[in-house]
Amino acid sequence: MGQQIESALRQSIHRIVLVLVSFLPGILAFLLALIVFTLIGWALSALLRRLLTAVRFDERLASREFPGAPAVIADWSPSSSPTLLAARVTFWVCVLAGIAIGISAFDASYAADSRYSVFLLPYVAHLTGAILILVAGTLLARFLARTVLIGAVNAQLHYARFLSLGVKWLVLVLTAAMALDHLQIGGAIVELAFGILFGGIVLTLALAIGLGSRDLVSRSIEKTMEKPTTPRPTEVPPLTETEPPPRPRLRHF
Amino acid sequence: MSSTAITADATLPDAQPSPTSASRSVAEVLVCLPAIAADALPTVLEAIASAFPGEAVLVASSDPPANASDWPSLELIPYSNARTGVGWVLAVGDYAAAAHLAVERDARAVILLGDDTAPIDAPLLRSLADSVRTKNIDLVLPRFTLGPNDALVNSGLLYPLSRALFGADIHFPLPIDAALSTRLAQRLATSTQRLMALNQGSSLLWPVSEAAAAGLSVREIPAADIAPPAPPQDDFNALFATVAVSLFADIDAKASFWQRARGLPKRPSGQASPPPIAAIEASSEIHSMIETFHLAQDNLQEVWSLVLPPQSRLALKKLSELSPDAFVMEPDLWARIVYDFTLAFHLRTLNRNHLLGAMTPLYLAWVASHLRTVSDDPGRAARAVEITASAFETEKSYIVSRWRWPDRFNP
Known part of the structure; x- marks a missing residue:
């Protein structure tokens, strides 16, 4: 034995x-x-x-x-x-x-009939492709995150960083899912996880933007709904103090 | 100097019949008009005729009127000027077309009118032409009357940079109207040739730096009671990026000149002290700009750290801790920030659109500080602009050092 x-x-x-x-x-x-x-x-x-x-x-x-x-x-x-x-x-x-x-x-x-060669070489090609996808995705995520961050700051959005992070992770999740799919790892689990994660991030962003812009939207609706009330001809307009002349608007160019 | 050949291009009037030597006029002045509505053109021509009484003047118009004989002293010639995407200032296409005509017609003074909305000021037109013809100045630009809150990009960026780097005390280096000598027209014809071949007629051109780099003389003359026209589009971020990219690219291209060039002679020392801060409350506009700066201070540190050295970032941090009613950005800090961004543009430290986007909140912080200092007073505004420009001159050694040895200063 x-x-x-x-x-x-x-x-x-x-x-x-x-x-x-x-x-x-x-x-x-x-x-x-x-x-x-x-x-x-x-x-x-x-x-x-x-x-x-x-x-x-x-x-x-x-x-x-x-x-x-x-x-x-x-x-x-x-x-x-x-x-x-x-x-x-x-x-x-x-x-x-x-x-x-x-x-x-x-x-x-290797000999032509080597099972390692048959298995390994196509996988090396897939691995190279997956690495390229990861590199490109990471670069794109970084670029888009920075673009969104700067644009949001200049648009005075207080949730600029959050928005930028959301965009960054959207692209990174998409990239990771594509790379795993390219490597044929995970199969349906990856697709399902990707769907859940992607949907989750989009929902979070939508909620954040919606809640963050609530005041902005309500002010906009109020402005649209409220019409200026004109005094009746019989009514004497209320006396108001003489308003100071408006400050000149600034001109950048 | 011999005449310069210009590449044939769709925007240049090569397709038009060239006048024979016999038909060439003896007019010394060439006025290039922008595209003007047909009903407004007679008024403009009347103004030009009254500016040069009894003198033959060439007038280039994209659409000459049929009743040209009403103004016997004016010779109307067709001209395909290229109005630009930026629109309210002269651009490469305008200079190229005017330079082509000036060389072809052998004009001594070329006047380019860029603004198609303002009425033409006859005395100003006359002064522009006379400065070129009698005083042998190569580039004459009008100095518009500024309100305290007007042309802030000009006051905070274009004028100080132009003065510090190119030694040109010109308050509007991105001109709306300009008068050129034949020498400068020939030089511009050459320098615009490549851009026209690339179909970049709408790009901005900086004639002040072109003239300074060529050793030509530049002057400005007061345009009494004329305010600078406003750009047609309202998107400040896009317009700021367009102008700043063009300016930084021009500075980059002429680095070998401005690193050697001497600045203007020093002003009297009394000008150097900063004006006292007005005891005014920050307006809602100032609050809004300071808020953008605070937002950027919280979010753009990662980007700023690639461009600005630690000293500047520390100064910005201290600035962000000030209340809006005590908000003051020192002129030397602003000058160093602009120089750092110019260098980052040259080194391509990060994407150029990102770079200009990251600079916008800092510019708004300067504007907020400037408006508080100026307090709607034209006298204080002029003094504040002078102090800002002096700070750029004082800090010129900083940009020269960083340009030559960028790694030594890297954070």
């Missing part, structure tokens, strides 16, 4: 070690490809930067040599420098190429 257990354990350890050993070349190939291409990208980027600086690329672009191009490029460039933009694009293209080649090498290190 003991020998059988020992044999079973030994066999399973052996199998795991074999799997790890078969994994290792692929991982090493992936890392090597990534490091080499990152270094190539860094070198190319530095070279390009020096070259463009030497030929005064930014100044030439800003002059009238290429009408139409400078404003658009400068607008998307870090610190308004098209040279920096070109250098960074070169670097990241090389890094992405390294990742693609690494994954390809990882794939090639």
Whole structure:
């Protein structure tokens, strides 16, 4: 009995070690490809930067040599420098190429009928997609939250922060649900949880805005409903003190 | 200086037949009119004829009247001016079209009239043209009569920045009417060429900084009893963002000039002391603006911390603790805040729309403080504007240092 257990354990350890050993070349190939291409990208980027600086690329672009191009490029460039933009694009293209080649090498290190390869590689693609969704969603949530916050403050809404947080979490919840769906995790539970959370946030926001704006709405309705009462011709208008002249309205422009 | 070629564009009058050298007039003055209603045009032409009696004047109009012979001294020429989206001030398209005509017609003085609603003041028109022709000034702008609560963006932002950075003591650097020399017209034709090619005729242009950067002379002349026209649209936030973005972009583009440029000579020291605060209660408008500032102080710390150094944020915190009846923003604090936002615009610290949105409550805080100080008195208003502009001049070293070494100052 003991020998059988020992044999079973030994066999399973052996199998795991074999799997790890078969994994290792692929991982090493992936890392090597990534490091080499990152270094190539860094070198190319530095070279390009020096070259463009030497030929005064930014100044030439800003002059009238290429009408139409400078404003658009400068607008998307870090610190308004098209040279920096070109250098960074070169670097990241090389890094992405390294990742693609690494994954390809990882794939090639397996036999075609390997069940790990069949399972793992599509999942890596899904994982990459989910990470991209998460990054984009987080950036969008941050941007929208800030836009709403600033707009609400300038509109003198006292619940500006609350509104901004609501928008931020709406986008984050949506992003998380999309990422999980992309990874095929959770299935119907994720959809249900997403529906409940999303609906909850929207209801909370609606209640908050409704309650917060109650005074504003009631004042607006009162203004609409109340009509100015004109004195009857027979009535003597009440004596009022002479009102001071209205202060001049301010003009910003 | 030779004439400058201008790129053909739909907004420029290239499609119109160019006058032959034989048909060119000897008129020295070219007046470019905005789009005016047909029934108002005769009055305008009458005013121009009376401003230049017995003198030949070229008048560019987008829709010349049929009875042009009623004014024999005026030569009416077609002109496709590009009225702008911003509308009430002159923009790139206006300058480009006028510069094109000025170069083509060899005019010595070009007068651009931007406001299509106010009646034309003949003496002002004459003064504008004479300053360019006889005093050899390259850019002449009218100085409008301001009420104490008028043109606050001008008083708090445009004038102080223009004076401190470009050394131009011009109270309306974003002109509604302007007179240009041929030299400046040629320069503007060149600088607007690229923008016109990009179909950005409605963008704002800052002729004062253009002239200052080119070493050309700039003057303003008083426009007695004429108030500046108001912009047509009512959305303050959008208009403030449009003007501030354009101004900051211009400052960014001319950084190499203003970092070297010397400012105006120092005023007498008596001007430097701040005016006493009037013992007035804050009005509802002031309360509203202070409330916006308090709201921003509570909510926009995260954004402000990316732009403002700790000293400024501490000063703002102290300011937020003051009651509305004691609310005063010191001019030097306001100057540093504006400079910090200018730098953040240059460095793209955050999205530019967010940046301008985050600046709006601070501007409103300055307005609230200014209105309390001014207390509806034109004399006090003029003094307060002068003190604000002096503060911008004094703090110029701050922006120069931060511009050159932004990391050293990072919070």
